Amino acid sequence: MKMRVRVQPERLREGVVKVECVSGSRYVMVWTNNTKTVGSEFELGKELKVPDDFVVEGDSLVKTVWVEGIKPHREQRGTRFRAELAVGNVRSEDEVSLTVVGVEKVEWEGCTNSVNESDELDGDPNWPKGLRPGAVRVFPDARVEGGNVGNARDRVKVKVELSVAPPETITVYLRSFDVDDPVAEVGPVDPPGGGSNQVEEVEEDNRGDVDGKKSGKFEGEDGSGVKAVVFEANVRSTNSIFRVTMQPGDNFRVVANGDRDFLLRLSNNDKELNVGGDEKERNENKQRIVDRDVGGEIAKREVRFSEKYASEVVVVWRFLHVEVDSMGAPPETGGEANVVRGVLRGVSGNGSVAQRVYLNVDLRNDLWDGSLNLDSSPAGNGRFEKGWIKIGEGSVQRETRDLVGNGDRYVRKDGGIDIPAKVTKEGERDVSGKVVEWDRQNEFRLVVISGTLSTNYNGGMLNVAGVSVGIATVVSGSNIVRVVSVPSIPFILHDDDDEDNNRWKLPHNVDTGFMKEADDVTKNKFASAYIRPRYDVGKNMGWNTQNVPFVRNTEDTSVYDWNSRGNNSGHFWVVYILASFQDSMSKLTHDKDPDSEEATGGSTDWKIGGSLIYLEQLRERYPTAVDRDDLEKRVVVHEVGHSMGLDHGGEDDVSKYGIMNKQLQDAPSSLMRFNNEHLDQLRKLDKPKS
Secondary structure, three states: OEEEEEEOOOOOOOOEEEEEEEEOHHHEEEEOOOOOOOOOEOOOOOEEEOOOOOEEEOOEEEEEEEEEEOOOOOOOOOEEEEEEEEEOOEEEEEEEEEOOOOEEEEEEEOOOOOOOOOOOOOEOOOOOOOOOOOEEEEOOOOOEEOOEEOOOOOEEEEEEEEOOOOOOOEEEEEEEEOOOOOOOOOOOOOOOOOOOOOOOOOOOOOOOOEOOEOOOEEOOOOOOOEEEEEEOOOOOEEEEEEEOOOOOOOEEEEEEEOOHHHHHOEEOOHHHHOOOOOHHHHHHHHHOOEEOOOOOOHHHHEOOOHHHHEOOEEEEOEEEEEEEEEEOOOOOOOOOOOOEEEEEEEEEEOOOOEEEEEEOOOOOOOOOOOOOOOOOOOOOOOOOOOOEEEEOOHHHOEEEOOOOEEOOOEEEEEEEEOOEEEEEOOOOOOEEEEEEEEOOOOEEEEEEEEOOOOHHHOOOEEEEOOEEEEEEEEOOOOOEEEEOOOOOOEEEEEOOOOOOOOOOOOOOOOOOOOEOOOOOOOOEHHHHHOEEEEOHHHHOOOOOOOOEOOOOEEOOHHHOOOOOHHHOEOOEEEEEEEEEOEEOOOOOOOOOOOOOOOOOOEEEEOOOEEEEEEHHHHHHHOOOOOOHHHHHHHHHHHHHHHHOOOOOOOOOOOOOOEOOOOOHHHOOHHHOEOOHHHHHHHHHOOOOOO
């Protein structure tokens, strides 16, 4: 600032003037010009001769010097100058004081948008330890408010505190910068250029923007991106509202200065600043805000006193709101019961055991089962491979397990199907055995276990698995019994599904152990993409249900009970998970019934999202999976990845450690991660599919 020593009258032709700093000299330097050229420092206390060292300005003799503040004051008027004029024995003096105002700190303050809805922003857990500056995080999402989704909370405050309250109104200027993504310890997010799996550095690397600005935007900033902040007299701190982008992992830093033009000379070009001997030094350099007009080492080009005049970094995180439902238990009867009920139509065997039982149900067409079975060409074992059949009723009902399979209208087990039989007649000893053939009408062939069949039993009763029918004749010399009418012998047929398995029994709380409300990547695989799950749409809106109607083989998205779907938007991300039984894909040919079919642990509709987790297929498909106890967690996060637009492909698709790799059963849970390409896609996401 100019400091002018005025002597009157202008016609004075003798005298000397001394300018001294009587207090606070360590806060200032004094110069004879405003360019601080070599040798232009003004010597305080040196005599100035009147009029030789002065110039005439109007009615005064004037000496102009320039005062530079080099250290900020902690109190007003901390430096005092005195000028003394001596003319002969006459002395006159005057004093002036000044206040050197510095920026003490530039801080981020939330607007009820921290991780716990407060104004205090916590540290970014992805920020590399020891990297300076530090970083805080903000969640700009909308929140559930009173049972409804509110507006985005994408405003933060930039609080500027001065070293001293100014004695009169002053203006300080602010400018924001899109600084670099450092290499996070939890996995590379934006590494320096080079290599097929890496992202090349660019000047601005934020994925989002505010009105076209990747560096965010102050409310009320001018066309050049500078915000003027007025400090009234005796006011030491104030704040300005700043809008961040909505993309996870975007970074912002703010510089404050009293010189607007100086701010416009500053830059943060990640490509230019990506220099240094090691990773830590390169990361530090990429955070620096530097003067484009200054050459030399990066550190020397940085804004002076950056720990005071520049803020820490604020990093955008996003909430992922998760609705979790479950189908109810399978019904005992009806079209979605996981059993087939009917009556037998015949039996065939090898003379010793029954090997086939014929049914009144078309297991291919009546059940819409397109699985390859024993009658197909090419042949397969059918849906009921390794399943079981119960024949009869009451206490004599018999169950045969581990079936070979089924044809269109029969099931088969070569080792024998248990069909108990008993022949009785008053006055005769009971004859017990098993049915080994039935001609589908009224003739049964038995294998007798106790007693002897003869024509003595004509007019008696034949009981087959609890169903009795009158005997017309016993064929003499054989074990063939002809009955008076065709009996109705019931059966219950079941494949090898295990809907009663305690681990995966419906209704079921899906294991979201890799999608916890946590920052630790071992508990939340999305943390490396700056995404943190939340389960509030169910808890706060009452939308989680354990009673979605059971559908045995899910063919389409009509099973979703996705109440929160309408809330999914760019400022409120929603995904849906439904604990289900098993997949269909097309006519039950994708549920591992028979074992030759494929099966998947889950599926996600690629058009609208929503993830189905198939509990029966998790049980059946992955008996030897690595870290099998974590398998369900891996499948859940994999399917939610699909609902957020990720495909199976990617830079390291050949790596079994990619979360989106198909071969989840081969991957140790501790090594699973989203690869760089998928992290980039997650950070560019507008919203999940809905």
